[in-house]
Amino acid sequence: MKIGYRRVSSEDQNLARQELGETDKVFEEKVSGGSFKNRPALRQMLDFAREGDEVIVFSIDRLARDLRDLQEVIQTLNDKGVAVTFLTERLSFTADADDAFAKLQLQMMGAFAEFERSIIRKRQAEGIAKAKANGVYKGRKPSIDRSEVRRLKDAGFGATAIADAVGASRASVYRVLAERSPR
Structure with missing residues (x-):
């Protein structure tokens, strides 16, 4: 079975550009990729996939923004006998394949995704600090009286x-x- 996984970071973003080709089932979510733990569709996909299936993902950064999380997801799927294919990077990982070059590429692309995430966080923190200094950013309104x-x-x-x-x-x-x- 071909299983698709698509993710965007927020509700106002569109999943349409992540064309996966022909799939039997697709798991989709609109949540940040920074947190591996808070992604219900990813968890459902990991539970759903069975031996002989192939998980198709548009690009590495759609699956994970942290190198350890990326490796954990791929290892979990491979341990179940599930292949993982990244369309943009043209990489595939299976339990029986021992492609050192593909692993190197995965490490590098995963590290770049993690680096990009840390840059985003840094820019966000700088923007918030600047807004606070200008009196624009007040933070979240108190939810408790x-x-x-x-x-x-x-x-x-x-x-x-x-x-x-x-x-x-x-x-x-x-x-x-x-x-x-x-x-």
Whole structure:
């Protein structure tokens, strides 16, 4: 079975440019590739793939932006007897193939994807710092009414009841209450 995997980084981006050719099933998601753990479609694809299948991905950076994650995904699939093909780079990896040149290319392309991700993070941090300095960036609006948390605590409510009342986790309630007490 030919299984496709397509990913873009945000909801407003389009998956259409990642043409995979003929596939039997495609897993798609619109999430950042920076976090391997928070990608449900990738997890589903890894669970779905069976021995003899081929996973087709448009390019290496669509599968992972971290070299270790990239290697882990390919190794997981290869251990199951699943081949992995990257169309843009024209690379294929199977459990029985021992192509040193393909592995070298994978390492290099994966390192470039990881490098690109770190550059993006650096630029983002610089932009936020500049916006903060100019008074433009205020950060995320508080999601918890701190005064309500304190009022409920003063009224004798426990952390669980407060968390339920304000729609937050107990850990968040404890954090707000800790801000109040001297250290």
